[in-house]
Amino acid sequence: MHVHSVTVCEDRIDVVVRVDDDERMRTAGDDAAVRRALELLPGLKQHMCDNAQGITFAEEIADTEVPHLFEHVVIELMTRAGSPRGLKGETQWDFNRDGHGTFRVSFEYDDDLVCLGAIKTADRVMVHILEDTEPPDVEVETARLRDLRLRVPQVEGVPTRM
């Protein structure tokens, strides 16, 4: 899966995600990928999820759309970078309208740069989860995202948030 485009709207950020390989559309049957996701980001187990089945994300992660896992990875990275836990994500798709394997994932955000940075890092995290490549250093990446919240210049010694 890869991020195709990102659009910053006033109240959310919309991401178009494409999955080219039909075999990698869902997490089902890929226990190793699920294990890598939970090892790198244990906080995923605590995630709430609005789904029709009324199950938690901890239960759902074993069989869900890969872009839906991406959605939760982005939210987790934002949370670790200091965003409020209540921010919501949403994953939708309409293959007839958008083309086979195209998903639309959207995010509420408290800070657009933090959300954009989380999307970029999550793209790399997904490569690790799906392809078993070297994982990005989540501590370093989320610390970098946290720093984006406080922006120069400082006014009278007080960091301003624009």
Ligand SMILES: [Zn+2]
């Ligand atoms: Zn969810």
